[in-house]
Amino acid sequence: MIISGAALCFYTKILLEKEIEEELYSNKARIERILAKEGEFIDFESILQVKKVQHQEAEQLQDTLIYDPSQNEIELFRQLSGTKIINGTNYKITVRAMIIESEDILYAIVFTFFTIIFLAFIFLFYLNKSRNEKLWKPFFTNLTKIKNFSVRSDKPLQLVDSEVLEFHELHKELKILTSKIQTDYKNLKQFTEDVSHEMQTPLAIMQAKIDTVINDGEINETQFHQFSSLQSDISRLKQLNKKLILLAKIENDQFTTNEVISINKLINDTVLNFKELFSIDFLIEENATINVKMDFSLATVLCNNLLSNAVKHNFNNQSIDIKIFDRKLQVINAGEEMLSRPDQVFERFYKESRQKESTGLGLSIVKKICDYYHFVPTYSFETVHHSKKTRGRHIFQIDFSDYKD
Secondary structure, three states: OHHHHHHHHHHHHHHHHHHHHHHHHHHHHHHHHHHHHHOOOOOEOOOEEEEEOOOOOOOEEEEEEEEEOOOOEEEEEEEEEEEEEEOOEEEEEEEEEEHHHHHHHHHHHHHHHHHHHHHHHHHHHHHHHHHHHHHHHHHHHHHHHHHHOOOOOOOOOOOOOOOOHHHHHHHHHHHHHHHHHHHHHHHHHHHHHHHHHHHHHHHHHHHHHHHHHHHHOOOOHHHHHHHHHHHHHHHHHHHHHHHHHHHHHHHOOOOOOOEEEEHHHHHHHHHHHHHHHOOOOEEEEEOOOOEEEEOHHHHHHHHHHHHHHHHHOOOOOOOEEEEEEOOEEEEEEEEOOOOOOHHHOOOOOOOOOOOOOOOOOHHHHHHHHHHHHOOEEEEEEEEEEEOOEEEEEEEEEEEOOOOOO
16 A cells, blocks of 8 residues: 555656646747737746847756745746747746645645545445454354353254355254264263162172171181172272262262352361261361352262371371361371372372272362362372471362352
């Protein structure tokens, strides 16, 4: 646009200069005709001058500065002068045209050009914007629907159709794809539930038969230890199966019944139950009250798993500290050293110790419950120097600050 504007300015300037020169030659010729007819001409000092001269002079076309009494200032003129013999008399005829006026016209033309270009640009911009909004509106509407789409929903994905062929084909493929994903998800969900329930019955039967064999007393000591180990493995499998079912239910969003839960009360009730099972001191420090709206069974599992993890990995049966403050819950147990892979502590089947009875799913379930309700679980290790020995404390914290009802 700048190049075209400059070209227009240059071309217009040439045309104006040519027009001025043609006007000067035309005026000079007209004066010559008047002199030939009437023999005299009235001068206009700044524009037209006619005077008698003795000698012939060559015709000249040049720019000159002349005082213009009408403007009361010196102006730039284009001047054409030359001599002509008319009726036996030698006349010098000078005609002038003001260049400033032509430049004003030039500037007006250039300004008008750029103004039109600017207005055209604004018009095309808003026209293009309006067309694009109309064109892309179905796309962004469908994008929002896709973002809000859930495979757990029974309703198929409903997209707004578009006149654009490519968008129409995309919508068609997306509908087919999401429908297949929903079907696969339902089949996988049903398969997980079926397998988990089908496993429960055989495991229960196996455990019952082993209990019968042990209680009959017709086995030797070696067989008793073997059956006891087998019974322990079956119990672990049952526990593992129940936890996998729980994880599947959380992921499938099957916990929709929420109620206001007092974390303070739930922790105190859980501690009372644990005191009946373990000879460990639980020290509770409450400096705040935390109430959240969630499923009661998941809240119970959350507290149970945190305390159970602390008990299992507590060093020398030292006391377990529980702190409630600033919408945070901390469960602290003694330990010899920091975990080797603290970033993986909430992952499935991660086990730092070799305890056979541990499934490696307790803290993973804690993480799933926290993610489900937008809580933030973290792990840290605090070193403590005591009696010339370096010990430490494992700190598991749940931050309820980001919880939204």
